[in-house]
Amino acid sequence: MSYVSFDRFQSELLFKAISDRSERGSVIVTTNLPFSQWTELFENTAMVAALVDRLTFKSYVLDMNGDSYRLDQTFKAQHS
Template sequence: MVIADELGYISFDKEASELLFTYLSLRAGRKSTIITTNLSFERWEEIFKDSVMTAAMIDRLTHKSFIVNMNGNSYRLKETKLWLSEQ
């Protein structure tokens, strides 16, 4: 299993995007992959800068997958506010 946590906090250059695409393509349908991100699929082109490759990556990742969309308040922000109020 591979876990890519917080995908989207930094952008990828062309070479890194192609490397990640190739790696995920080789795993598609064979191995488990978990990706967490704060960006919707519509915004993934901001990370990878190539609309065709981004669409293909999303296609491979979402085929026979479970998508868990978690919306809500940040636990970190909540804990920080609580911590600050106790100081």
């Protein structure tokens, strides 16, 4: 999640899917945005808070910042 905004229906559908799944098993979500910027993607800030709450409950949050793999591969291809 990071480049496309969600309308109300899409937001509610995603929330329901993650909420239902989180009660039964693991959920993996990847995104380029920190949780603090998720309100830019979803219309309902209360729903964002509830979604983040469900995703982070008993979870591991990995913050992986580093150089772009794609950019590195582009530079390597240009110099070979």
